[in-house]
Amino acid sequence: MIDLHCHMLPGIDDGAPDLETSLAMARMAAADGIRVTACTPHIMPGVYENTGPGIRDGIARLQAALDEAGIPLRLVQGADVHIAPGLGAGLREGRIAALNGTRYFLFEPPHHVPPPRLEDAVFEVMSAGYQPLITHPERLTWIETHYEIMRNLAHAGAWMQITCGSVTGRFGRRPRYWAERMLDEGLVHVLATDAHNLRNRCPVMSEARDAVAARLGEAAAHDMVVTRPQGVLDNVPPASLPPLVGAPSRAERRGFFNRIFSNA
Numbered sequence: 001m002i003d004l005h006c007h008m009l010p011g012i013d014d015g016a017p018d019l020e021t022s023l024a025m026a027r028m029a030a031a032d033g034i035r036v037t038a039c040t041p042h043i044m045p046g047v048y049e050n051t052g053p054g055i056r057d058g059i060a061r062l063q064a065a066l067d068e069a070g071i072p073l074r075l076v077q078g079a080d081v082h083i084a085p086g087l088g089a090g091l092r093e094g095r096i097a098a099l100n101g102t103r104y105f106l107f108e109p110p111h112h113v114p115p116p117r118l119e120d121a122v123f124e125v126m127s128a129g130y131q132p133l134i135t136h137p138e139r140l141t142w143i144e145t146h147y148e149i150m151r152n153l154a155h156a157g158a159w160m161q162i163t164c165g166s167v168t169g170r171f172g173r174r175p176r177y178w179a180e181r182m183l184d185e186g187l188v189h190v191l192a193t194d195a196h197n198l199r200n201r202c203p204v205m206s207e208a209r210d211a212v213a214a215r216l217g218e219a220a221a222h223d224m225v226v227t228r229p230q231g232v233l234d235n236v237p238p239a240s241l242p243p244l245v246g247a248p249s250r251a252e253r254r255g256f257f258n259r260i261f262s263n264a
Contacts, residue, residue, distance in 0.1 A: 001205050002036045002229035003029065004078065004099060005106060005135060005161065005192035008203070009058045013041040013048045015196045019065060025195060026066050029203035030073045034193075036233065037203070038078035038099055040106055045084050052090075052097040055079060076100040076233060080108045080135060083121055088128040098130070102235035106161070107132035114142045118149060122158050131238055133159045136194060138166045138178035147178075151187060157238065159189040164208035167191070170200065183215060186246025190232075191224045220245040 007015025008025050016022040029037055039059050042048040056077050063075045079097040081087065090096035091105060098105040107125075109118055122132055137143060137150045137160055154160050165171050166179040182188050191212065195203035205225055213221035223242045231241045 001032075001034045001209065001225040002038075002233065003034050003193050003195075003203060003205060004038045004133070004190060004229050004232060005040050005080070005163075006037045006195045006203055007039075007041060007080075008037060008075075008195065009039045009041055009055070009062060012050060012055075012058055015041065019062075021198065022062055023065060023069055023071065024198055025203050026069075026071045026073045028198065029193075029195075030071055032204045032206050034073065034203065034205055036074045036076060036229075038076050040078035040080045040097075040099075042080045042082070042108070043084075043096055044082045050079065052077070052079070052094045055097045078106060080106050082108055083110070083115055083118070087121070088125050088130065091125070091130055092128075099133075100233045100235075102232060103129060104131045104133060104159075104232040104235070106135050107158075108135045109137070109140060111139070112141050114140075114146050114149070119153060119156075122153055123156070126157060131157075131159065133161045133190060133232075135161050135192075136163045136166065136175075138162050138182060139171060139175045143178050150182070151185070154187040159238070160187050161190040161192050162188050163194045164191055164205050165194070165201065167208040167211050180215070183212060184247035186244040188224065189244065190228055191221075216245050216247060 008022050010016050010019045010022045041050050043050050059075050059077055066073055077097045078099045081096055091098055162179045166175040169176045191208055193203045193205055195201050209221050209225050228241050
């Protein structure tokens with residue numbers, strides 16, 4: 001499995017506070033079957049002033065520590081990017097860390113207030129040749145009143161990434177409801193941990209992967225944790241990756257026609 005969203009770099013944002021925690025998170029991820037993790041600290045002007053070069057330097061140091069400790073986990077660059085002027089230029093110049101240096105990047109909307117021009121910002125960066133992955137839309141406090149925005153963005157080509165803990169209920173009933181609704185409607189491209197620690201935000205994917213497999217089938221779950229994430233790392237054009245899959249309609253579910261004819 002490949003995790004495209006993890007706050008594992010020590011002391012750089014609100015994720016792992018120190019190297020010891022980073023190493024423990026890496027061991028947990030590897031034990032769960034994760035073989036590649038994107039280290040994605042926040043880039044939030046005025047709060048987390050991280051930059052692409054600083055993130056890449058931190059990843060190199062942590063990878064050396066993982067290798068020395070014998071932890072079989074490969075790290076790649078990324079960032080949890082917030083809306084800010086000059087986003088396209090920042091990606092193009094490398095000041096903002098795209099996922100593994102590709103066209104793909106994590107795009108985190110404000111958590112509590114819907115931005116007035118979110119769709120415009122997403123379309124603008126897509127027109128510049130970049131592919132945003134909207135992070136944890138199911139956890140936004142304004143999802144109930146603005147769900148159509150996310151549906152419209154997904155239908156227009158933006159990718160949706162939901163958090164494993166939302167699927168498994170670790171964030172509560174509300175995020176689980178929206179995660180399951182988005183899965184059923186065929187709007188979800190990628191699962192990721194968005195891990196911050198070893199407790200309630202840990203780097204574990206297998207439980208959520210299994211839940212998606214039970215809901216949408218093994219192929220859909222595999223695409224969310226392996227096929228599409230690997231395509232991201234390889235900078236594969238989005239159109240060449242597997243199409244989205246939603247829950248079968250009532251008429252398509254196994255046993256439907258048997259029930260009809262048995263009652264005939």
